[in-house]
Amino acid sequence: MKNLKDKVAVVFAASGDIAGAVAQSFSQHGAKVYVTARNLDAVKALAREIKAGGGSAEAAKVDALNETEIDLFLKKVVSDHGKLDIVFNGIGADYSEMGGRPPTTTATFEQFMAPMERICGSQFLTSRVAAKYMMQTQSEGTILLLTAALSRSKMPNLAGITAASAAVEGMTRVMAAEWGGNGIKVICICPGALMETKRISGWINAFAKEHEIPADQLVMQYKAFDILKTSPTLKQVGETAAFLASETGTVFNSHVVDVDCGKLNIL
Structure with a gap:
C-alpha cells in the first residue's frame, strides 16, 4: 500500500540502522526520500539500495547538529518540490559519545x-527548521x-x-501544541533496544568489556522483561514510522509511540 505516495521526506542521521x-519504509510506501548524514558514503550506499528496490532517494551530507546546514x-528541498511533508531524525549516541556510564x-x-546536546539538541534543531518550512509552504506535514x-x-x-530521552518526549508534546494550528503533526517513536543495530550491540559489548561481564548475560537480563517471546525488528520500526507519517497516523499526534512489543520494566 502506497500510504505516502508523492510525499517528500527527509531523514536526518540516516547512516544509522x-x-x-x-x-x-518511506520509500516503499511511495515517498520521495532524501537521506542525509555526516557520512556521505554511508547515505549514498543507502540511496543506491533504495533505488535498487524501485524507490526514489537522494543522498546529501548534512550535519544534524548544524542549524545552518x-x-x-x-x-533546497522546498525549492525543488514546493513542499516538505515528512521529517525524521534518527540521531543517537554511541557508548563513547555518552562518556561511558560513570x-x-x-x-x-x-x-x-x-x-x-547531541540527542535532544539535534531533534530541537531539525524539528524547528522543518516546522518553519512547513509553515511557509502550508505543507501540513509530519515531524x-x-x-x-x-x-x-x-x-x-x-x-x-x-x-535527554525524557527531554525529547517533553519537547514532542510542546512542539505538537505549538504547531498544531498550522496542521503540523509531531510524534515521537520509542523503540526498544534493537539487538540487530550496531549501536545497541556496541553499547552491550563496551559495557561488558568495561565491567568484565559476559555480553550474553546482559542481553538475557534485558530480554527477561519481554512480555512476548518476540522482539521488534528494524523493519517493524520503519513500518511504524511510515504509518505514523500517513494520514491515518494523525491520530497519534503529540504522542510517544512505543515500538517494543511490550516491556515489563517500562512505565
Whole structure:
C-alpha cells in the first residue's frame, strides 16, 4: 500500500540502522526520500539500495547538529518540490559519545550534558527548521522524533542519556501544541533496544568489556522483561514510522509511540 505516495521526506542521521530502516519504509510506501548524514558514503550506499528496490532517494551530507546546514538543505528541498511533508531524525549516541556510564556522583557536567546536546539538541534543531518550512509552504506535514525507553526506565549510571530521552518526549508534546494550528503533526517513536543495530550491540559489548561481564548475560537480563517471546525488528520500526507519517497516523499526534512489543520494566 502506497500510504505516502508523492510525499517528500527527509531523514536526518540516516547512516544509522533505525533511520536507514525508516527511509526504506518511506520509500516503499511511495515517498520521495532524501537521506542525509555526516557520512556521505554511508547515505549514498543507502540511496543506491533504495533505488535498487524501485524507490526514489537522494543522498546529501548534512550535519544534524548544524542549524545552518539543516536550514540550507531543507530550503533546497522546498525549492525543488514546493513542499516538505515528512521529517525524521534518527540521531543517537554511541557508548563513547555518552562518556561511558560513570556514576552520577562522579560524572562531570560535560559528561551529563553530552547526550542532551547531541540527542535532544539535534531533534530541537531539525524539528524547528522543518516546522518553519512547513509553515511557509502550508505543507501540513509530519515531524517524527526518536527517543529511547530509558526515559521511563530505572537504570543506574545513565543520568545524561536518560534525561535527554525524557527531554525529547517533553519537547514532542510542546512542539505538537505549538504547531498544531498550522496542521503540523509531531510524534515521537520509542523503540526498544534493537539487538540487530550496531549501536545497541556496541553499547552491550563496551559495557561488558568495561565491567568484565559476559555480553550474553546482559542481553538475557534485558530480554527477561519481554512480555512476548518476540522482539521488534528494524523493519517493524520503519513500518511504524511510515504509518505514523500517513494520514491515518494523525491520530497519534503529540504522542510517544512505543515500538517494543511490550516491556515489563517500562512505565
